[in-house]
Amino acid sequence: MADPNGRPDHAFPEAQRDGVYRAIFERRDVRAQFRPDPIPPEVLARLLEAAHHAPSVGFMQPWDFLVIDGREVRERVHGIFERENARAAECHTGERGALYRRLKLEGILESPFNLCITCDRSRGGEHVLGRHSIVETDLFSTCLAVQNLWLAARAEGIGVGWVSIVDQFDLAEVLGLPENVYPLAYLCLGYVDDFLDRPELARAGWRQRLPLAGRVHGNGWGEALEAPALFEALAAREGSR
Structure with a gap:
């Protein structure tokens, strides 16, 4: 089928196209709205499959997924966050510091489970097609898996929060990661009471788009x-x- 200009028309139908853009614009970094309801296995499987279908340089697919529902593990990770967050708070003084300390920046224990998406920096061997000049393309590729999962989760009505205030070396130790595996994204997942109309940091006045x-x-x-x-x-x- 061709469009009015004679080009092959590969566009999605309008309703499906609108759904893609809606997921992009309504995706939020969720920290405080999690519900305790479990995510059904078939839904989680869809999210992981979406992540696994991300593009990757040289088709190296450097990601792995650690599903973390054990309370003890999450409490250890939460301890790492608390320590690092206290250090980060010292960088902000005055009103900015007071605002920082009021922000809710994680949902490690409140969410039904956590998910760590890792990057195996040795995946694909020594010479990965397309990685010769830019070694970090494995990390970039894994970020695409994170985004795939995030958008799919929004379409499923599931909130995702990325906890970046952690020490990656301590996190790797808690999770027992091999030396060549980097814990790229530590995520909190779960159904939510609502999705905010604007990013939380924008609503709080921390920074605007x-x-x-x-x-x-x-x-x-x-x-x-x-x-x-x-x-x-x-x-x-x-x-x-």
């Missing part, structure tokens, strides 16, 4: 975008949100 039009450059950094129609379209999109 930057205008997209100011983040798009022309043929080099800082050069004007020689496409007035695109600039107008970007501004119109931001004005509609």
